[in-house]
Amino acid sequence: MTASLFYLFAVGLLGASLFVVLNPNPMYSVVALVFGFANLAAIYFLLEAYFIGALQVLVYAGAIMVLFLFVVMLLNVQSDADHPSLPRVFRIGSWWFGALALVFIGLFLLLVGRSALALLAPSEVPPTQIGSVSQVGEALFTRYLLPFELASLLLTVALIGTVFLAKKKI
Amino acid sequence: MNAADILSTLPELVLTVTALGLLLLEVMGKPPRARFVWVALGGVGLALGLEFAVPSEGQFYAGMISVDLFTRFFNVLFLTTAAGSLLISVPYLRRTLEERGEYYALTLFATVGMMFMAKAHDLTITFLGLELLSVSLYILVAFYRNRVRSNEAGLKYLLLGAFSTGFFLFGIALIYGSTGTTHYDGIRLAIGSGEQLSMALTVTGFGLLIIGFAFKVALVPFHMYAPDVYEGAPTPITAFVSTGPKVAGFAAFLKVIATAFAFTTQHWWGILWILAAITMTVGNITALRQDNLKRMLAFSGVAHAGYLAIAIMVGSADSAFALLFYLAAYAITTLGAFGIVSLIEGEDESGLDMDSYRGLARRSPYLAGVFALIMLSLAGFPPTAGFLGKFFIFSAAIDEGYTWLVIIAVVNSLISVYYYLRPVVAMYMQEPADESAVAVPAFIVPVLLLVVLVALGLGLFPMSLVKNSIAAAGSLF
Amino acid sequence: MVVPLHHIIAISGLLFTIGVVGVLFRRSAIIVFMSVEIMLNAVNLAFVAFSRYHGSVDGQVFVFFIMTLAAAEVAVGLAIIIALYRNLRTADLSEIHELKH
Numbered sequence: 001m002t003a004s005l006f007y008l009f010a011v012g013l014l015g016a017s018l019f020v021v022l023n024p025n026p027m028y029s030v031v032a033l034v035f036g037f038a039n040l041a042a043i044y045f046l047l048e049a050y051f052i053g054a055l056q057v058l059v060y061a062g063a064i065m066v067l068f069l070f071v072v073m074l075l076n077v078q079s080d081a082d083h084p085s086l087p088r089v090f091r092i093g094s095w096w097f098g099a100l101a102l103v104f105i106g107l108f109l110l111l112v113g114r115s116a117l118a119l120l121a122p123s124e125v126p127p128t129q130i131g132s133v134s135q136v137g138e139a140l141f142t143r144y145l146l147p148f149e150l151a152s153l154l155l156t157v158a159l160i161g162t163v164f165l166a167k168k169k170i
Numbered sequence: 171m172n173a174a175d176i177l178s179t180l181p182e183l184v185l186t187v188t189a190l191g192l193l194l195l196e197v198m199g200k201p202p203r204a205r206f207v208w209v210a211l212g213g214v215g216l217a218l219g220l221e222f223a224v225p226s227e228g229q230f231y232a233g234m235i236s237v238d239l240f241t242r243f244f245n246v247l248f249l250t251t252a253a254g255s256l257l258i259s260v261p262y263l264r265r266t267l268e269e270r271g272e273y274y275a276l277t278l279f280a281t282v283g284m285m286f287m288a289k290a291h292d293l294t295i296t297f298l299g300l301e302l303l304s305v306s307l308y309i310l311v312a313f314y315r316n317r318v319r320s321n322e323a324g325l326k327y328l329l330l331g332a333f334s335t336g337f338f339l340f341g342i343a344l345i346y347g348s349t350g351t352t353h354y355d356g357i358r359l360a361i362g363s364g365e366q367l368s369m370a371l372t373v374t375g376f377g378l379l380i381i382g383f384a385f386k387v388a389l390v391p392f393h394m395y396a397p398d399v400y401e402g403a404p405t406p407i408t409a410f411v412s413t414g415p416k417v418a419g420f421a422a423f424l425k426v427i428a429t430a431f432a433f434t435t436q437h438w439w440g441i442l443w444i445l446a447a448i449t450m451t452v453g454n455i456t457a458l459r460q461d462n463l464k465r466m467l468a469f470s471g472v473a474h475a476g477y478l479a480i481a482i483m484v485g486s487a488d489s490a491f492a493l494l495f496y497l498a499a500y501a502i503t504t505l506g507a508f509g510i511v512s513l514i515e516g517e518d519e520s521g522l523d524m525d526s527y528r529g530l531a532r533r534s535p536y537l538a539g540v541f542a543l544i545m546l547s548l549a550g551f552p553p554t555a556g557f558l559g560k561f562f563i564f565s566a567a568i569d570e571g572y573t574w575l576v577i578i579a580v581v582n583s584l585i586s587v588y589y590y591l592r593p594v595v596a597m598y599m600q601e602p603a604d605e606s607a608v609a610v611p612a613f614i615v616p617v618l619l620l621v622v623l624v625a626l627g628l629g630l631f632p633m634s635l636v637k638n639s640i641a642a643a644g645s646l647f
Numbered sequence: 648m649v650v651p652l653h654h655i656i657a658i659s660g661l662l663f664t665i666g667v668v669g670v671l672f673r674r675s676a677i678i679v680f681m682s683v684e685i686m687l688n689a690v691n692l693a694f695v696a697f698s699r700y701h702g703s704v705d706g707q708v709f710v711f712f713i714m715t716l717a718a719a720e721v722a723v724g725l726a727i728i729i730a731l732y733r734n735l736r737t738a739d740l741s742e743i744h745e746l747k748h
Contacts, residue, residue: 002650003650006650007650010658013658013662014658014661014662014665017662017665017666017685018665020669020678020681020682020685021665021666021668021669021672021673021678021682021685026675026677026678029677029678029681030681033681033684033685036685037688040688040691040692043692044695046650047655047695047696047699048699049695049698049699049707049710051707052691052695052707052710052711055710055711055714056691059714059717059718060684060688060714060717063718064684064717064718064721067721067722067725068677068680068681068721068725071677071725071728071729072677074729075728075729075732100391101671101672105664105667105668105671108660108663108664108667109660109664111374111377112374112656112657112660112663112664113657113660114370114374115344115368115370115371115374115375115656115660116653116654116656116657116660130698130699130702130703130704130707131699131707135704136704136707136708136711139704139705139708140708140711142232143232143234144234144294144708145231145232146175146179146231146232146234146235146295147234147292147294147295147298147708147712150286150295150298150299150302151298151711151712151715151716153186153279153282153302154298154301154302154305154715154716154719155715155718155719156190156279157276157279157302157305157306157309157719158305158718158719158720158722158723159722160193160272160275160276160309161276161305161306161308161309161722161723161726162722162723162725162726164272164309164313164315165309165312165315165723165726165727165729165730166725166726166729166730168733294708294709294712297712297716298712298716301716301719301720305719305720305723308723308724308727309723312727312730315730316734317734318731318734318735321727321730321731321734321735322731324727325676325724325727325728325731328720328723328724328727329670329676329679329680329683329724332680332683332720332724333667333670333683333686335687335716335720336663336666336667336683336686336687336689336690339687339690339713340663340686340689340690340693342690342709343659343690343693343694343697343706343709344693346694346697346698346705346706346709347656347693347696347697347700347701350697350701350703351703351705352705352709
């Protein structure tokens, strides 16, 4: 049962992401991505990563995607439908860039595919109790204290930058 | 966490507090902006002093960072670079009426990021330090909010930087998946004892990590952002962007390879070999065709990343020491080069082409002399520090049997002489358009003195830096 | 749960590839940005799967930091896009040619 649910959500996630990449209208892309991230959150819950699943809904599908939606609306970004998406790229950085990119992507898929195959042996995922808020929280404030502080510094920098860059007049 | 932990990160704490203080000063009713640079420099100086006054050794914060001679070497280099870039920024900021607390604060935050990259002993810290550096730089590159070119450069840097972060993180994820840890020692133990889940996973992860680093230090073919970003950014920021991430990237790269992988990743040596070779060649050939000094220096920076990649690949104690020496010489001279470019630059980003340097020797002989010295050092003429750096790297590579790569590198160095000498020829052999001397603000003078000290002083009397770099590199092995 | 580990990693790899394709083949800055987000989410999925497999919480803590980074990067990126739009009135990467050569 859980397995079939997992594959269902995975299909939703991949489909939504493909839609984001292929669709010309940014507005639809944002909505599709929210849907995709909701699927991913469901996968996290199936994997018993409850804290991360909740964060996924709150931070990604919530805050970040709303920010995207806000900017799309604010700028009234036009769809680039009048140019077909794929071939146009070859004009960005000329044809060899596109060729190089495709070779690169092929190589990448090959490598990751090989790595995934290498995991065949230890196939089954054992059940554990590590995804709860208390366990992640405990790790965050003991062993990961310094990274936590650095992350707060990162957010401070982003805050300064956003206010400084986006404000019309300071 | 205990007192020893705090003491081990004291310089970083001082810089952070200084940066936050500057931000507070900025929001005061009438900010004393002319004094900001002194506050920032005071913070940097204090951090530099604490680096020596309160030395630590060992692992701190539950093994998240390790402090030793290696990190001290790089901290001193980062702090010097930060101070130099603050100094060359001041005249530019005042001329363009953009002197603000945020600028200095972001420079300091970026420096903190670099320092943590060198100190990191866990991929979590490597990643967060790298991002602290990168995000600060994205903002700094786009700092001139009303210049379209500055915005565009910032956006381009950010999008490609975020793209490369994706690869970096996927690499970490695969390494974590294979070894079950992100701690450098843990990774080494897992690989050494054969307890990793699968070799293929580790190797793929390490390859993706290489892509992430290659973006940050601008190795071909991951360099495409560099020229545009360097050209579009305000010149003092270009100085910082072309030194800071490169030095910090190579420092972290070397530490990861030496500490976490113990040079056991030969699967990728072929790829690194090719990367180094094409990086040198593409960088130098493209630099030949540039007429804009900022673009030329950008491509020359790409070429230097190629030489440095040789040192990474060779992976002996000798090459690690050579890498450190080269990075120190490269960072300081490049900083000076961009400092002088920002002086010659006129209003509205004019005066960046080769013609603006015609007859500079007659207009300002000292300035022209320093610039010529920088060019000679970057090209690798004896008796400059740049020559010694190249010599150390090449001889370390030959010792390990990379003769062909060294031959390619030497041919490349010869090619690079042509474009490095172009501004020198323009300065000394051509007639100036006007005879007026270039005004040299007092802030730039210490940077120029430092450049002379490094390029010529270390070229003639290299032993002090050699000793320090050998000791610093030694703590990795 | 009976899903084998390599299936999850394969899905994560596919998702990552979709993101890479989006970055390389699209021109709208906002869509490129969303593609980067897709890449980061692929990484997160891999981390969570491995974290569960190893029975260690480290991977999930790393996901927390990646989410922090994503938020920071998106905020700064969208601010730059707004600044650019104010100066140029476009968010289409193809219109940004001042730096092209």
